[in-house]
Amino acid sequence: MNKKALRLIDLGLHPVLLGSEGDDLKRPLHKGWQTAVYTPDEITRWPAQNNVGIRCGLQRDGCALIVFDFDEEAERIFPTWQWGVAQRFRQPLVIVASARGYHVYFFSEETFPGQTMAGRLVLVNGRRRLVKFIETLGQGRQVVAAGGRHPTGQRYRFLTDTGYGDIPQLSAADYQRLSALSRTFDERPSPPPPGHHKAAPAIAPDHLDGIHNCLDYARRHLGGPEQVERNGDIRFLGQGGLLLTADGRGWYSFSDDTGGGLADLVAWHRAVTKEM
Numbered sequence: 001m002n003k004k005a006l007r008l009i010d011l012g013l014h015p016v017l018l019g020s021e022g023d024d025l026k027r028p029l030h031k032g033w034q035t036a037v038y039t040p041d042e043i044t045r046w047p048a049q050n051n052v053g054i055r056c057g058l059q060r061d062g063c064a065l066i067v068f069d070f071d072e073e074a075e076r077i078f079p080t081w082q083w084g085v086a087q088r089f090r091q092p093l094v095i096v097a098s099a100r101g102y103h104v105y106f107f108s109e110e111t112f113p114g115q116t117m118a119g120r121l122v123l124v125n126g127r128r129r130l131v132k133f134i135e136t137l138g139q140g141r142q143v144v145a146a147g148g149r150h151p152t153g154q155r156y157r158f159l160t161d162t163g164y165g166d167i168p169q170l171s172a173a174d175y176q177r178l179s180a181l182s183r184t185f186d187e188r189p190s191p192p193p194p195g196h197h198k199a200a201p202a203i204a205p206d207h208l209d210g211i212h213n214c215l216d217y218a219r220r221h222l223g224g225p226e227q228v229e230r231n232g233d234i235r236f237l238g239q240g241g242l243l244l245t246a247d248g249r250g251w252y253s254f255s256d257d258t259g260g261g262l263a264d265l266v267a268w269h270r271a272v273t274k275e276m
Contacts, residue, residue: 009038109171
């Protein structure tokens with residue numbers, strides 16, 4: 001049995017079954033994992049060799065889990081961020097080192113969505129790519145648990161003498177302070193002031209003919225090979241990490257860190273085509 005997953009249940013956390021090799025080591029295997037509540041009997045049937053993730057957001061005891069994820073340029077950014085946290089938040093941190101960076105765990109009083117706190121936009125082959133420095137993993141996301149294997153072969157491991165039973169509690173004010181600190185590392189252009197956002201352009205009639213959702217639009221106007229993820233989402237290969245929900249109602253671009261509905265997809269596609 002997968003004892004790691006059982007231990008997470010004992011701690012009041014929601015485990016997620018991940019794969020056992022390659023990129024699947026970081027991917028959920030079961031559909032509906034975002035809301036599933038697994039029992040110990042179900043988890044005893046999970047293979048011991050598989051990685052286990054922890055679902056972020058609302059947990060079994062009513063607390064919400066939020067993880068600050070340090071990825072690109074972590075060795076440059078994380079020590080300074082950690083020092084800044086020590087000046088504002090005098091509790092031991094629960095830190096898990098990954099192959100590329102660090103995960104820092106907190107419980108919060110309310111549920112927060114995940115977002116990119118800091119990063120940099122770069123051009124790769126004429127396309128914009130978002131280099132993520134600090135990202136929060138909130139409701140609807142999951143993180144590989146300590147002890148799991150990274151596709152590189154390295155293990156996720158606790159960096160200090162702490163464990164998941166030591167995750168500190170953040171007040172709403174604490175969360176805002178940590179968010180503000182994280183954004184000081186952001187190198188992206190400042191957003192326009194309130195009231196100056198451009199509305200998404202209307203969809204031309206020729207774009208709507210026979211199109212009912214994002215999936216219809218992507219298949220007609222983007223094309224290319226598709227890959228069905230284990231949770232049912234559909235990835236369009238060669239589009240910079242474009243992922244669409246199985247029902248076609250939503251989409252997300254990992255390269256541009258943006259998403260939304262059908263009108264947003266049309267606007268994004270037009271902007272990308274213009275850039276190219």
